[in-house]
Amino acid sequence: MELRQLEYLVTVTEEASFTKAAAKLHVAQPGVSAQIRQLERELGQDLLDRSGRTVRPTEVGAAVLPYARAALAAVAGARQAVEELTGLVRGHVAVGTVTSLGQAVDVAGLLADFHHSHPAVEIGLIEDTSDNLLQALLTGRLDVAVVSLAGELPPGIGVQVVVDEPFVVAVAPGDPLADRTSIALDALAGRPLMCLPRGTGLRTVVDHACAAAGFRPRIAFEAGDPTVLAQFAVRGLGVAILPESLARSYPGELHAVNLTRPKLRGRLALAWRTEGPSGPAARALVRQARAALPERTEDAPA
Incomplete structure (x- = not known):
């Protein structure tokens, strides 16, 4: 045999x-x-x-x-x-990242450093929504992922928050909200909003907050890339809900309005499976990624 x-x-x-x-x-x-x-x-x-x-x-x-x-x-x-x-690590690692990641986390640099340290390991990369990435982690199809956090995590997932910043309302200079410095969330009821698709962390945060405020958001435009939403807002197509750093990267073109009652925050995290089998290559990647991406908190600068 x-x-x-x-x-x-x-x-x-x-x-x-x-x-x-x-x-x-x-x-x-x-x-x-x-x-x-x-x-x-x-x-x-x-x-x-x-x-x-x-x-x-x-x-x-x-x-x-x-x-x-x-x-x-x-x-x-x-x-x-x-x-x-x-110390010989071979095999294959599967990595996932949210489509809306943008420049918030340097995944390319992280994987390049890992490849330099472990050239015998094959690396696969996919983009998807946070919900799908977390499910792929649980089923073993992914070894590590960068996800947007919203709500409770499923059991068996460990995370390290690497970005934590407020969400703001972003509008063109000619918008009626352009003279405001802050706005309550319920003041957006009935306004055409632009947001990421369902399944993303930002959209989940917005949907839950609007439901708690007693209204259903009127989503006029959806895009998987938040920079596309910012460009729509620059053209005056509506109100975009964006990470603060992105909104403020369009000086003179976008006006960022702070959200209050409630304040909304976005968190990106490195996520991995804490239960079930895990190969040496996957464990090496998790260790290296956690060391390379400092943990952030609400009070820490991003």
């Missing part, structure tokens, strides 16, 4: 197909079939039911699968232990 045979058995079962398993394993299909046949001859029982349109484990195969997975996991664990003890 060889580990390769156990790997083929598990993969064929997961893919329910010899063809798909062979493609995933990057080997020829006849080789996969031959190795599993050899394993079946050694055990004296059929492990896979090939009679249907999809391949399924037989009763014996289903009984063998947990042991096959355990053997493969044990080998992977042994390799990880050796790599950690010798």
